[in-house]
Amino acid sequence: MSLFNKNRKKENYKHEEKDESVKALYDECADDSVDNVIEVKRTMGKRGRVIVAVAVAVIAVGLSISYIRYSAVKTYDGFDVVKSVETSGDNIADYFVFAGNVLKVTKDGASYIDETGTVKWDVSYAMKMPKAEVCGDYAIVADMNGKDVYIFTTGGEVSRQTLSYDIANVDIAQQGVYCLVLIGEDGSYISEYDKDSKKIYEKKASIDKDGYPLDIDISNDGVKLIVSYLRVNGVKTETVLAAYNFGSVGQNKNADRLMDSYTIEDSLYPTVKFIDNDTIACFGDKDIRLYTMVEEPKEKTVIDLEGREMQGVFYNSTCVGYIALADSGSDSKYKIYTYGSNGSQKSVVSYSDSYDKIYAAQDEIIVVGDMDCSIFRLNGSTKFKYSFPKKLVNVVPDANKEEYVVISESETQIIALK
Numbered sequence: 001m002s003l004f005n006k007n008r009k010k011e012n013y014k015h016e017e018k019d020e021s022v023k024a025l026y027d028e029c030a031d032d033s034v035d036n037v038i039e040v041k042r043t044m045g046k047r048g049r050v051i052v053a054v055a056v057a058v059i060a061v062g063l064s065i066s067y068i069r070y071s072a073v074k075t076y077d078g079f080d081v082v083k084s085v086e087t088s089g090d091n092i093a094d095y096f097v098f099a100g101n102v103l104k105v106t107k108d109g110a111s112y113i114d115e116t117g118t119v120k121w122d123v124s125y126a127m128k129m130p131k132a133e134v135c136g137d138y139a140i141v142a143d144m145n146g147k148d149v150y151i152f153t154t155g156g157e158v159s160r161q162t163l164s165y166d167i168a169n170v171d172i173a174q175q176g177v178y179c180l181v182l183i184g185e186d187g188s189y190i191s192e193y194d195k196d197s198k199k200i201y202e203k204k205a206s207i208d209k210d211g212y213p214l215d216i217d218i219s220n221d222g223v224k225l226i227v228s229y230l231r232v233n234g235v236k237t238e239t240v241l242a243a244y245n246f247g248s249v250g251q252n253k254n255a256d257r258l259m260d261s262y263t264i265e266d267s268l269y270p271t272v273k274f275i276d277n278d279t280i281a282c283f284g285d286k287d288i289r290l291y292t293m294v295e296e297p298k299e300k301t302v303i304d305l306e307g308r309e310m311q312g313v314f315y316n317s318t319c320v321g322y323i324a325l326a327d328s329g330s331d332s333k334y335k336i337y338t339y340g341s342n343g344s345q346k347s348v349v350s351y352s353d354s355y356d357k358i359y360a361a362q363d364e365i366i367v368v369g370d371m372d373c374s375i376f377r378l379n380g381s382t383k384f385k386y387s388f389p390k391k392l393v394n395v396v397p398d399a400n401k402e403e404y405v406v407i408s409e410s411e412t413q414i415i416a417l418k
Helices: 003-031 046-073 248-253
Strands: 079-086 094-098 101-105 109-113 119-124 130-135 138-143 148-153 156-162 166-172 178-184 187-193 199-205 212-218 224-233 236-245 258-265 271-276 279-283 287-293 297-304 310-315 319-325 334-340 345-351 357-360 364-369 372-377 382-387 392-397 403-408 411-417
Touching (some): 094 130, 119 156, 138 166, 138 178, 148 178, 187 212, 187 224, 224 271, 224 279, 236 248, 236 287, 248 258, 258 297, 271 310, 287 319, 319 357, 364 392, 372 392
Antiparallel strands (some): 079 411, 109 119, 130 138, 148 156, 166 178, 212 224, 224 236, 287 297, 319 334, 357 364, 364 372, 372 382, 392 403
8 A cells, every 4th residue: 555545544544533523412402391492593783774764765766766756757648436416506606625525616605515425504695796716714795886795714604794895806815814896886896804803904995097907816814915906007007006005014114004015007917916925926827927925026937928818817925826828839729838836837738628717726736617627737748638528617636635526407426636
């Protein structure tokens, strides 16, 4: 046997001897009590847990972003009827979103209808031309060219009064303060009242000096007022946009509480609105003017209509806009233009269905006409488009974001988009 073979055999023998020792030790341990056995498990270290947590968070954020993006462009083409209630066929009824439910206004009375279609209260009156405005938990219904005015909350009637002069315009703030334009024999009066119909302030507007008040709007807190006056200056007409402050700032300014005014020649501004407590939108025949008014008004921006004729306007706390006839050669009948409260354009939407009314809800634009309804998001994407089998009176959003109250001449439905 060679030396190499001898050494190799000796080495194998040592390994066999070592294996036997390990086997004996293993058998000995196996015979011991279970309590003496230490089980070793592979665990995740702190760094590993952090990595997993970060990965889970990234996935969750990714899914959330994907869902938000999908929700921002998803179009619903159908719905389920959650509830249906037969209603009287009152062609002159009007409906308003009021504290998450619906205010129904007719010549014979006003009623408050909750999301289930249940009438919570019903107040009767007799008006020839009722006009309603809502803000927060308060609503006003007044008889245009008449003398009666009613104030409501979600709980029912709060106050009423009969004026000495005919009512030409109304508005109300979120705590029940309301403002009226009254037409007297020798001019017009702008009067402010509290929710109990007690007079707070009154200003007489002279036709020669101030002009004729086309529109008014009061801020949500009831402190500030914007008035659009139409005034004749020689052979020309002009609009005066006058801003008032009924708080301590305005009281210290002058007796009329007039903070400032802007005169625009050869233009009409039939609609003025506080889109939030400190931002005013004035809708004219040539442009839309935006002002900020914390205490005194300051011009913010002017949106040029570029010669388009507005067929209707809409607004909420974040946007303003209008619908106009499309240019000749366009494939659509209308165009809907939406702008942010800073004046930047957000979207332009084509619309070709019938059109009767347009307004902005919290984050969408609702267009209703004949039997057609379309809902557009502020980014211009279509949320819902449908032609109903019955003539529509109005479509208003429900408290649930994907549910709407569809009001026709003979039926009120709550629908859930799908």
